[in-house]
Amino acid sequence: MNFNLTQTDHLLTTTRAVRKRLDLARPVPRELILDCVRISTQGPAGGNYQKWRWVIVDDPERKAVIADSYRRSYAPYIAAQKLAVEKAGNGAASNPIIDSSTHLAEVLADVPVLAIPCALGSPEDAGDKGGSQAGWWGSVIPSVWSYCLAARSRGLGTVWTTLHLPYEREVGDALGIPDTVTQLACIPTAYYTGDDFKPATRKPAESVTYWNGWKQTDIAS
Numbered sequence: 001m002n003f004n005l006t007q008t009d010h011l012l013t014t015t016r017a018v019r020k021r022l023d024l025a026r027p028v029p030r031e032l033i034l035d036c037v038r039i040s041t042q043g044p045a046g047g048n049y050q051k052w053r054w055v056i057v058d059d060p061e062r063k064a065v066i067a068d069s070y071r072r073s074y075a076p077y078i079a080a081q082k083l084a085v086e087k088a089g090n091g092a093a094s095n096p097i098i099d100s101s102t103h104l105a106e107v108l109a110d111v112p113v114l115a116i117p118c119a120l121g122s123p124e125d126a127g128d129k130g131g132s133q134a135g136w137w138g139s140v141i142p143s144v145w146s147y148c149l150a151a152r153s154r155g156l157g158t159v160w161t162t163l164h165l166p167y168e169r170e171v172g173d174a175l176g177i178p179d180t181v182t183q184l185a186c187i188p189t190a191y192y193t194g195d196d197f198k199p200a201t202r203k204p205a206e207s208v209t210y211w212n213g214w215k216q217t218d219i220a221s
């Protein structure tokens with residue numbers, strides 16, 4: 001089977017962090033979320049252990065707990081970001097990432113779905129079993145990104161967030177997540193407004209790809 005590269009590459013290059021364009025008014029059917037999780041479970045995992053679990057939160061009271069934790073982390077985080085932008089002379093007042101991040105922090109409780117991907121166990125345990133932290137994280141994170149891609153292809157926007165995690169236990173208690181489980185992220189999920197997204201500017205592949213040795217960027221070498 002040949003993939004439609006135009007469409008596949010468009011999906012892979014335009015799955016953006018959606019904050020301002022999350023449609024807060026349009027409910028997201030649970031079946032659609034389940035489809036995204038179903039696709040995410042095809043992600044790779046060391047030993048095929050499949051330690052991922054998903055806590056999907058669409059209950060307003062529980063979403064409010066997560067949003068409250070998020071905002072408490074967000075305040076010092078964004079103050080530091082603003083300071084850094086000001087110091088760099090980039091005009092914090094009109095910085096688009098700061099604006100959209102602040103918007104997300106304000107509306108988080110109103111996003112239809114907050115998806116919390118989790119993993120059984122803890123990355124600290126990986127060494128005890130002869131594994132590595134990279135192996136532990138690498139066995140759960142790819143499937144989370146698959147969820148975001150599956151969502152995007154169904155007209156849903158997502159944004160990978162981690163700022164609630166300093167309050168992971170508070171959120172865990174509100175959701176009944178045991179302390180033997182690691183929360184990986186919180187993925188606000190909603191239909192997106194507007195039609196499409198554009199690829200972002202990234203470092204050129206040629207400058208981050210080394211051939212046969214560190215910093216050897218010459219493809220013809």
Ligand SMILES: Cc1cc2nc3c(=O)[nH]c(=O)nc-3n(C[C@H](O)[C@H](O)[C@H](O)COP(=O)(O)O)c2cc1C
Nearest residue numbers: 015016017018019101104159160161162163164200
């Ligand atoms: C591990 C990780 C943590 C992130 N945490 C947050 C977060 O807490 N809040 C937020 O608004 N965005 C968060 N982001 C989103 C990034 O800001 C975003 O991916 C980056 O700015 C690139 O944006 P783009 O994909 O739209 O180009 C996070 C992304 C990753 C991968």
